[in-house]
Amino acid sequence: MQENHPIPNSEMRIPDHAIERIARCLLPRMQAFFEADAAQQASAEENSASQAAPNQPSRVA
DSSP, rough: OOOOOOOOOOOOOOOOHHHHHHHHHHHHHHHHHHHHHHHHHHHHHHHHHHHHTTSSSOOOO
């Protein structure tokens, strides 16, 4: 049986400009998603479910 060992830190340095470029691509899409009616309804359902059962971990789809 194989033991579970934590993944070692690769100490890979991601340049700031690469992170900023990815963020600039993703941010508008994320904003549009969360502004959509379906996303707001799903968020409201998730919030009401988490308030009804606060000890239950939230389900990530």
